[in-house]
Amino acid sequence: MSTALFIVQTLNGLQLGVLLFLIAAGLTLVFGVMDFINLAHGVQYMLGAYLAVMFYALTGNFLFALILALGAALLFGLLLEFVIFRHLYGRDHLDHVIATFGIILFLNQGVKFVWGAAPLTLPMPEMFSGSVALMPGLLYPVWRLVIIGSGLAVAILLYVLVTQTRIGMLVRAGATNANMVSALGVDIRRLFMIVFGFGAMLAGFAGVMIAPILSVEPGMGDTILILAFVVIVIGGIGSIRGAFLAALLIGLVDTLGRSFAVDILRLFMAPSPARTVGPAIASMLIYILMALVLYFRPSGLFPAKGR
């Protein structure tokens, strides 16, 4: 277990962490502000990737594809909100779950219908396609650094938006007491719609950024959605700051666990059982972490105020 390997794995953990943050940020806003459980959030991530593939095929330019995909993801998010979700806000959480689960099934089948079942691929922008030597013997793919950088940039942007702007103030106020904000003459419906569209766009952004690394296929959002829910539960529902820290924490715990669990077990176990037990423990680590957090701090690490 050399230092270089440890540093690389930490970077890998960070990269997974910021990706989770991009998805969880929208999810936690929607959940926190509107009290709405949106299982279809993972599908919006998938859709971002598919849209980018489609626009790349049309334009042949990654940047254009990114911008167009973000726009389309935003529009689609608004459309979903307008057509379906706004009729569900006042209702029970179980209704949310069932309706948005239906949307998952519908859209997973839909992308298969439009783009086919075979996995697709989004080429990486040429200038970011290589690896850089961070120190001698330590190569790291540039694109993963780009993901880390853009994720951090979005985190800063969100922080500024939420704490420094009027919209951010309304969002925070709306999360605490929607009725009061509404009574003060703010169109809370429209505010919710903006938040929702923005969350959908963030998920789409995550999908576009990961598409050059992962294959773009139906159902790609389903596994990441579970992780995103773990993130917002650990971070505290509705809290952007909590989502950010929890996402990094989970990224690191998951990656380092997968990477070193077997080595650590080998210190006091025979190699063969260590090889069997190690991966099993590694894949449980984040859920163990979640259980511990819930036990000691039932409302998460950084619960949003007023909830």
Add this chain to the structure above:
Amino acid sequence: MNRTISALAIGAALTLTLGAAEAQEKLKVGVITTLSGPPAVLGQQLRNGFQLAVKELGGKLGGRDVEVIVQDDELKPDVAVNKVKALVDRDKVDFVVGPIFSNILQAIMKPVTDAGVILISPNAGTSNFAGKECNPNFFVTSYQNDQNHAVSGKYAQDSGIKKLYLMAPNYQAGKDALAGVKRHFKGEIVDEVYVPLNQLDYSAELSRIAAASPDAVFVFLPGGMGVNFVKQFRQAGLADKIKFLSAFTVDESTLPAQQDAAIGLFGGANWAPNLDNPQNKKFVAAYEKEFNAVPATYAFQAYDAALLIDSALKATKGSTSDKNALRAAIKKSDFKSLRGDFKFNTNNYPIQDFYLTKVAKRPDGKYQTEIVQKVFDDVPDSYAKDCKMK
């Protein structure tokens, strides 16, 4: 009044049996394959390959009109069992062809074969059914599961690779795969890594491979897992330094997504689209024309399954009533397999050749695997000796 009703009932029952008798005229084949979820593309290849053969034979198998009933197992054993029971009990199929995945095969084996229906697997071929639990109603047109993996082990051993790094998903087939490689490879195994099934990001594993710097890696990562791993393997700059050996990881089902990232990577298989014989050339051209995709092994093995049924029914003059005669006719495997050498072993698994394959980009811009060398010639699987059938 009562008598009128009973008469009507009897009449109705008779009409029903008439209908049933008429339906018997048409040969019925149930195809059970995975058509939903990420691995749907494998299942489609299977279905397409089978339907192409039936179409080329003029909608007939062994001279009988055939009705092909396709069912999606959704990669869920319980769903598969229900659908297979419906095929056997309600549709009264004569043959069941499928599935793709081994866990589905384990689930449907008993319901199909116990009903006296012939089960032909055009892909999954688990070791238990090749050995102790071999079954006279069960035939395999693909391989025994670990044979494709053994190709890489044998090749690594023969080509002087010293340090080999192994990786597979953490489930039974993954462990079987690595066992298959290790059977022939006697050099140093640097590490043996199991990842969760359907893991998508391999950053942590790739960093470890880079740190271990082996001569070669062997991975078994089917479907989307393989697509992701290969792309990331190339992005991490490892593809030029470390030899890449695999099975079910770079094939025509994953290549459309892997594209250039997979060029030059090795696999092990019983067939490749460029296998040089006239029947295969015709098949590949027809498949590409019909489905606008390069066929993978799943398609060719299903195509062979249809040819096998056709040949057996020709021998029995279209009759499926005498099961012993039917089984004997199938066992003769009197058809021209797309892979050339093919005959059934005592356990109803094939004796065939295996090749090292390599990914190449064709002049028309599509990607396919191509044969590099023959690694095993007319090889039986190593479980046949445990099978009591003669």
